[in-house]
Amino acid sequence: MSVTIFVPRETTALALGADEVAARIQGEAAARGVEVELVRNGSRGLFWLEPLVEVETAAGRIAYGPVEPGDVAGLFDAGLLEGSNMPPLCQGPTESIPYLQAQQRLTFSRIGVTDPLSIDDYYAHDGFRGLRRALGREPQAIVDEVKASGLRGRGGAAFPTGIKWQTVLGAPAEQKYIVCNADEGDSGTFADRLVMECDPYLLIEGMTIAGLAVGATQGYVYLRSEYPLAHEIFNEAIARAEAAGYLGADILGSGRRFDLEVRLGAGAYICGEETSLLESLEGKRGMVRFKPPLPALEGLFGQPTVVNNVLSLAAVPFILSRGATAYADYGMGRSRGTLALQLAGNVKRGGLVELAFGTSLRELMEDFGGGTASERPLRAVQVGGPLCAYLPESQWDLPLDYEAFAEVGAGVGHGGVVMFDDTVDMAEQARFAMEFCSVESCGKCTPCRIGAVRGVEVIDRIRAGDNREANLVLLGDLCETMVDGSLCAMGGMTPFPVQSVMKHFPDDLQR
Amino acid sequence: MLNSTFQPWTPQLVRDEIDALKHKPGALLPILHAIQDRCGHVPHEAVPIIAESLQLTRAEVHGVISFYHHFRTAPPGRHVLQICRAEACQARGSRALEMHAREVLGIDYHQTTADREITLEPVYCLGNCACGPSLRIGDSIHGRVSPEKFDRLVDEMTTQVLEVS
Numbered sequence A: 001m002s003v004t005i006f007v008p009r010e011t012t013a014l015a016l017g018a019d020e021v022a023a024r025i026q027g028e029a030a031a032r033g034v035e036v037e038l039v040r041n042g043s044r045g046l047f048w049l050e051p052l053v054e055v056e057t058a059a060g061r062i063a064y065g066p067v068e069p070g071d072v073a074g075l076f077d078a079g080l081l082e083g084s085n086m087p088p089l090c091q092g093p094t095e096s097i098p099y100l101q102a103q104q105r106l107t108f109s110r111i112g113v114t115d116p117l118s119i120d121d122y123y124a125h126d127g128f129r130g131l132r133r134a135l136g137r138e139p140q141a142i143v144d145e146v147k148a149s150g151l152r153g154r155g156g157a158a159f160p161t162g163i164k165w166q167t168v169l170g171a172p173a174e175q176k177y178i179v180c181n182a183d184e185g186d187s188g189t190f191a192d193r194l195v196m197e198c199d200p201y202l203l204i205e206g207m208t209i210a211g212l213a214v215g216a217t218q219g220y221v222y223l224r225s226e227y228p229l230a231h232e233i234f235n236e237a238i239a240r241a242e243a244a245g246y247l248g249a250d251i252l253g254s255g256r257r258f259d260l261e262v263r264l265g266a267g268a269y270i271c272g273e274e275t276s277l278l279e280s281l282e283g284k285r286g287m288v289r290f291k292p293p294l295p296a297l298e299g300l301f302g303q304p305t306v307v308n309n310v311l312s313l314a315a316v317p318f319i320l321s322r323g324a325t326a327y328a329d330y331g332m333g334r335s336r337g338t339l340a341l342q343l344a345g346n347v348k349r350g351g352l353v354e355l356a357f358g359t360s361l362r363e364l365m366e367d368f369g370g371g372t373a374s375e376r377p378l379r380a381v382q383v384g385g386p387l388c389a390y391l392p393e394s395q396w397d398l399p400l401d402y403e404a405f406a407e408v409g410a411g412v413g414h415g416g417v418v419m420f421d422d423t424v425d426m427a428e429q430a431r432f433a434m435e436f437c438s439v440e441s442c443g444k445c446t447p448c449r450i451g452a453v454r455g456v457e458v459i460d461r462i463r464a465g466d467n468r469e470a471n472l473v474l475l476g477d478l479c480e481t482m483v484d485g486s487l488c489a490m491g492g493m494t495p496f497p498v499q500s501v502m503k504h505f506p507d508d509l510q511r
Numbered sequence B: 001m002l003n004s005t006f007q008p009w010t011p012q013l014v015r016d017e018i019d020a021l022k023h024k025p026g027a028l029l030p031i032l033h034a035i036q037d038r039c040g041h042v043p044h045e046a047v048p049i050i051a052e053s054l055q056l057t058r059a060e061v062h063g064v065i066s067f068y069h070h071f072r073t074a075p076p077g078r079h080v081l082q083i084c085r086a087e088a089c090q091a092r093g094s095r096a097l098e099m100h101a102r103e104v105l106g107i108d109y110h111q112t113t114a115d116r117e118i119t120l121e122p123v124y125c126l127g128n129c130a131c132g133p134s135l136r137i138g139d140s141i142h143g144r145v146s147p148e149k150f151d152r153l154v155d156e157m158t159t160q161v162l163e164v165s
Helices: A011-015 A018-032 A069-077 A119-124 A129-135 A139-149 A161-170 A191-198 A200-214 A228-243 A274-281 A310-322 A324-328 A361-368 A402-407 A426-440 A446-463 A468-485 A489-493 A495-504 B011-021 B028-039 B046-054 B058-067 B094-105 B147-158
Strands: A003-006 A036-039 A053-057 A060-064 A090-093 A177-182 A218-223 A259-264 A305-309 A338-345 A351-356 A378-383 A416-421 B079-084 B118-123 B135-137 B140-142
Touching: A011 A018, A011 A228, A011 B140, A018 A036, A018 A069, A119 A200, A129 A200, A129 A310, A139 A161, A139 A200, A139 A310, A139 A324, A161 A200, A161 A305, A177 A200, A177 A274, A177 A310, A191 A200, A191 A228, A191 A310, A200 A218, A200 A228, A200 A259, A200 A305, A200 A310, A218 A228, A218 A274, A228 A259, A259 B028, A274 A305, A305 A310, A310 A324, A338 A361, A351 A361, A361 A378, A361 A416, A378 A426, A426 A446, A426 A489, A426 A495, A446 A468, A446 A489, A446 A495, A468 A489, A468 A495, A489 A495, B011 B028, B011 B046, B028 B046, B028 B058, B046 B058, B079 B094, B079 B147, B094 B118, B094 B147, B118 B147, B135 B147
Parallel strands: A003 A036, A177 A218, A177 A305, A218 A259, A338 A416, B079 B118
Antiparallel strands: A003 A053, A053 A060, A060 A090, A338 A351, A378 A416, B079 B135, B135 B140
């Protein structure tokens, strides 16, 4: 009888040797004359255990990790195929691993469980239920469902998704578009990548529902070129979905059309900003557009366009299949549903943690993350990407909620949590924020284009002790100018990490 | 794609890629990707051909090529090695890795080793943020890259397998 073994095919697992582990398993099975069915699943997102090998047994899937290629023969000897409990690699039944069990996975319920490219697998795990529901409903009813769910854009701006869809639905036009922002450029974030690599049909389903809701027949996924595996897997998923009738001219025989294409970015952080992204999709430099007009009214090629992040669109199938209330029941205040948190940087147990809004940052970093990887004291945490503040210990008890974070000048952004231990030089981090902006600014407005360059220079003078007090005042002024005068969030938010260093870690600027 | 097997560019190759993609709305980026994937760079001589085919000015095409970090106008080395410079990797020692890489290779970012083996580039996030420092060689991402692991990877890249007849 053949035994099913799962070895992830996902960027982080591969970066840690999953392909070699898979090859060793096949070699070992062949040498021993045992029949093994090797499934390349997605990752569960428990990265400190990657490569995480799972074995299907009568008692469910048993997990082993982190498995190095050299461990494989020993695992076979010790009874891997029977799911034997062998410390330290055996983690027991996968679903009982506390890190996973303590999560509230709505969007990510399938990742790591299924073979990402198998439509049958997707279908067997509740896939396309939301799409089927949507096909039987009027566009307005779909939009109403999304509105009632309280879903807000997960890309960072947190704008209510249903309102955006309503605007596009109400805009008369021959052609409308759904554009998925998959330019996940924030350091510390990888949830979009996980969706595309580990559960690609989820995004296809979400985008198709969006198309049905607003009357758009063409979708584009704007994917960053830094994600080659996501590109490969998602393109294959589109081809298979088309062949199976889930995309194309006649979705599931309904007579409704939706086509989908991936467009590759070319290494420009600014193209995560929605108007720059649209320019780039049109084949131009990714220069920010003035708003208004809103993309919902005049977006891609001048037509009404829904621009949503991967995670926003990936939340939609659950909302349609289980109902708005089921989603809205999770969360706190005006932050409804779940948030895909990504534990990164100097963390012992890094990975994806999907939880309802409201968990405190400290719980997340300690209970899930287990503290720093270096086992040194944690000193600073950057939540929400390179344009967001560094939080000192006094702010770690904040609940993860859009409003609570906004109140202290911080942001939840795309849910990335990057931890730093006490060896970090915060002046260096402040300098990097400005340097990053100077590399990545689109150049359209002066505060961002010139301000970032001057920011690096001023911080260099401060660090060199050159006229320090006067330069600190100048840095404060420069930050204010950029916040107030920049055209978009790139220049407008670059000062946030810098200001947070000035406020919470002033000693580092005095060394 | 950051592959190591590139073809020499010809006007015909450029025209073929343009013809295959110009029907797409907003075709310029896909065309530039296609050319660079095959030749390793977008040669200056391709600019007027692209401009004419898409009815753009040369300045417009050049402006797009130079805007994006991914596109290059000179051929890279046999391997393109990108080191992640972003915050999550910084928190795990990428600054030390960068210094080590520059020292070992004897080049700075955007440069190619004298033997044309390796081009070194910065990258801002490969999405491997829980297991940094990260780097990318070709289309492969590597995690938890210590200086020792870096040396091993460079060795593997530059060691030629000798055919013994």
